[in-house]
Amino acid sequence: MAGELSNSQDPAAGGGNPAEAKVACPHCGTGMPASAAFCPACGWSMRPIxxxxxxxAALAYFSFVPAAVLLLLPGFREHRxxxxxxxxxxxxxxxxxxxTVAALFLSNVAAAMAFLLFGILASLAMLFLWIVLSIKAWQGERFELPLFGALAGRLR
Ligand SMILES: [Zn+2]
Incomplete structure (x- = not known):
């Protein structure tokens, strides 16, 4: 409502109490304490990554092999x-x-045709997802997919 609420940041302003300083998310504009590492609304990282x-993070999407390795390596435990x-x-x-495994198990002649089509579409969707998610991760964005993102956010 007021122009002063716009998210222009003035590093000269503000006192010596960083706990009470408020910052606005550059992505969605939600206000939060300056100490916040992530925007509570959209998950945008407030610290440079x-x-x-x-x-x-982009490499993690290449397949579940690098992702699982990253999750298992003790050195990355604190990298949210x-x-x-x-x-x-x-x-x-x-x-x-x-x-994919379910499709292989269920295959008979009629289903094979349907699953062939499904397989092509699913593969294209995965290719698209992989490209988008890798780019988002590379940009430092905590890009959440519906369902998957909410679940991933709860896992540590
Ligand atoms: Zn945000």
Whole structure:
């Protein structure tokens, strides 16, 4: 409502009490304490994420193999950004894998045609998802898919 609520940031303003300082999310505009690491509304990282972490998060989507390795390595336990993307990757690839196995089990001549079509569409969807999610991770964004993202956000 008021212009002063716009998210222009003035580093010169504000006193010596960082706990009470408010910042606005550059992504969705939600206000939060300056100490917040992530926007509570959209999950945007409020701290710059190292290029190496962003590269690893993007790599996590390559398949569930790098994602699982990242989740298991003790060195990345505290990397919430990385672990979120790794969990989301594991969940997506897990569902894709289960659906593929189910299609193989259920195959008969009629179903084979349907699953061939389904398989092509699912593969295209996975290719699209993989590209989008890798780019989002590389940009340092905590991009949540419906369902998968909410679940990945709860996993640590
Ligand atoms: Zn936000």
């Amino acid at each position: 190292a290029a190496s972490d962003r590269a690893l 950004f990385l672990r979120f993307h790794a969990w989301q990757s594991v969940l997506i690839w897990g569902v894709f894998f289960v659906l």
